[in-house]
Amino acid sequence: MEKRKILFVCPYPFDEAPSQRFRFEQYLSILQKHGYLYRFAPFLNLKAWNILYKSGNSIQKLLWLKISFLKRLVLLCQLRPYHYIFIHREASPIGPPVFEWIIHFIWRKKIIYDFDDAIWLEDPNEKGSWKARIKWKSKVRSICKWSYKVSCGNEYLGEFARKFNNYVIINPTTINTDYHKEMVVSKPNKIVIGWTGTHSTMQYLTPLLAILDKLSEEYDFELRVISNQKPDYDVNYMHFIPWRKLTEIKDLNQLDIGIMPLTDDIWSQGKCGFKLLQYMAIKKPIVASPVGVNKKIIDESQAGFSAESKEEWEKALSELLTDHALRNQLGKNGENYVKNNYSVQSNQETFLRLFSELA
Template structure:
């Protein structure tokens, strides 16, 4: 079988890496030939994360490259599209594929339909509010990362829908074996665009960091919280992320409670749990599926709860160990590529 993946980003783009690239070695081990054609290149990602704009002529090149790539689709047995063929453009090309009887697979790990139907740009909202519904409707199969995305796919009229959470390779993520430490590290991993959730909880960390034995580690964002030397800002790389997460004693995932957050797949929590780390997370969306209250972590709704649950974990190494070990078990059983690759293989085989 030959498969073409039309991803949004290169491997360093988190959604593309986790929903597509990390599966390639497993697919190739099954004798499947995988080709990949990202829409945006690596330079675009570098500019995106550093807040720089990409030149319009470069953006035009991305659209043209994707357009000409579509002429090669008949070389492949299966086409997998990450989210959409052309960002901020009509679903015309997905419709053409449908008319040509190309039963493409489309994958979602975010509520990107809200880029359009909830856009503050009235023209975008008017012209593209139904775009992703159409992309889903024209597909042969929608692969949804959580229940919120599944509901949207059903509403769109998608012919086939499969739930596939965002997962980790548990052979790469090693569980902690030492929960007794003189310094407690609260940790968060993410991108500059999602760092706003940590900033929203700044007052919580300000109070917790008054304790001499507490540090806050931020992986993937460099904006200074202004909370002093007990906050460490660490550069993200794919090679170093597991080692950096393994230094955490508590993993956090604060979120806002808006339609956009309901589409998120709680990947941070799964990463923490894969390392045997207890978690504290906002009681929003997929977080409520991943976190079993009081078993592998805590769900919180307000600042007082953040302070209470984090303080409990800071002060009780036995609690951290109990919750962390349960989290590792859940990561292995429900959120590992080892358990979920069969789901993807079934989708690709059109079973």
């Protein structure tokens, strides 16, 4: 029997972007074990990825964008062997869905469309800008219509996709608990409140600084920020750690409390709560804004506290800063919940169902 072939069409190089790593890259070995062959086709190569989101280098950026579009055109001539075309977010970051249209209408290939954010909405940071216009957000609706199946990170995203496609699978962003787990590390002599994420989500941390300033007058703690860019503010209790793949688990294990503040808007409703899952997988208690799937995760896991108001944030953090036994118990609750509900192992059958034939 001929092995089924999957082409993964995605924005970023392999093993570089969290959305790709935790949505499908960590399942590639499982696909191989089940008899699938695959090819990885990112829009950006590593050189382009390393300069595109940094300031300056405008000429080089334009050159790499041209090269990336040319590679996509070449790819369109190489689709014949593939049974499924798995598209994560989009085939190209700007412009209309030309590649997806050709894949569906010319090649008649089965598209599996995957996304883990409300990518049909304008990013609040870019609203009304030229960046928002060239991203062509309306294409998400079209790609959903043309897809064989749609893979969504949570129910909110799934509700949107079901308006355009009858075959929507809620495929949560998951943790590889064999790799992402508690480990013994050397720690500071103070409690560490931690936040991890990319520079694009750092805006959610800023409103919390006034609360942390107040708490720092009473408690001796450290705010540890793990990100690809340093925050544009500096406070005496903050310690910045550049995100590195090789040390990410060690760095996370140095935290005592994990936080995930969000604004309550339609963009944040699409978030998949991944920061919380990272903290919980390594037995860290959590405090988070009860927005979107965050509320479900906190309520079901009993791994921490929801906090909306300044008073709720202050109360939750104060309790965790002073109660070691509580931190341990909530941490154990979170670890068990992730293993049973948001691990690669627990979600394996759901992921494989994306590539099964419709009845």
